Amino acid sequence: MLPVQKKGKNSYTLKLHKDLYKQAPLEGLLKEDKGWVRNLNAKDKAYYHCELKNAQLKDVLEWANYLFYLNKTS
Amino acid sequence: MPEKHIKLASDHAEIILNAKVYAKETIFAAGYVFLDKAYILLDQAADKFFVYLYPQDETADLKKLAMEFYNELLNYAHYFTRVKANADAIKSLMQRALFSTSPSLVQEAEEKEIEDLIKELEEEEKNASGAKKGKK
Numbered sequence: 001m002l003p004v005q006k007k008g009k010n011s012y013t014l015k016l017h018k019d020l021y022k023q024a025p026l027e028g029l030l031k032e033d034k035g036w037v038r039n040l041n042a043k044d045k046a047y048y049h050c051e052l053k054n055a056q057l058k059d060v061l062e063w064a065n066y067l068f069y070l071n072k073t074s
Numbered sequence: 075m076p077e078k079h080i081k082l083a084s085d086h087a088e089i090i091l092n093a094k095v096y097a098k099e100t101i102f103a104a105g106y107v108f109l110d111k112a113y114i115l116l117d118q119a120a121d122k123f124f125v126y127l128y129p130q131d132e133t134a135d136l137k138k139l140a141m142e143f144y145n146e147l148l149n150y151a152h153y154f155t156r157v158k159a160n161a162d163a164i165k166s167l168m169q170r171a172l173f174s175t176s177p178s179l180v181q182e183a184e185e186k187e188i189e190d191l192i193k194e195l196e197e198e199e200k201n202a203s204g205a206k207k208g209k210k
Binding site: 002003004014015017019020021061062064065068069071072 | 105109
């Protein structure tokens with residue numbers, strides 16, 4: 001299943017595996033973008049489930065790329 | 075080989091990698107190079123990594139992009155292997171470079187080396203004389 005899923009007209013969920021994405025950069029970014037991104041605290045403990053509201057696919061992918069960058073450089 | 079490990083969709087390419095062959099660090103290093111031409115998502119399951127590449131230029135050739143990613147992976151896998159294999163040599167070169175900027179460090183290192191040698195010789199002499207006394 002793709003990590004990015006459309007959940008509404010302008011809403012997406014992003015599944016990020018905890019072994020791949022570090023917690024600190026993600027938490028920092030969630031705090032920075034709390035207006036439109038939130039952690040869903042899902043039952044699946046292997047993943048962070050993020051909900052991105054009022055977003056297009058491009059916005060979601062750009063956000064994910066920035067998170068990738070932070071993971072690589074932090 | 076590639077067809078089995080690359081799946082092409084309308085807007086992205088999915089690359090399936092064996093986790094025994096490619097390390098996570100290698101994938102991040104290769105992905106970092108691609109940040110300006112693709113959006114990258116990662117996933118993993120069992121002994122596999124999944125890399126999803128969404129080209130930033132929508133007219134880009136997805137297969138070509140995926141193959142370029144493979145090349146970058148190989149590049150970094152080789153780089154990390156060489157770094158590991160040459161770690162001792164790199165360390166020694168770095169030490170030499172640092173010493174050359176501060177000659178006093180070389181002198182200190184040489185004095186320490188001489189002291190260690192003298193101590194070693196003294197201990198050997200003690201041991202040898204101890205052994206002779208023991209025989210008498």
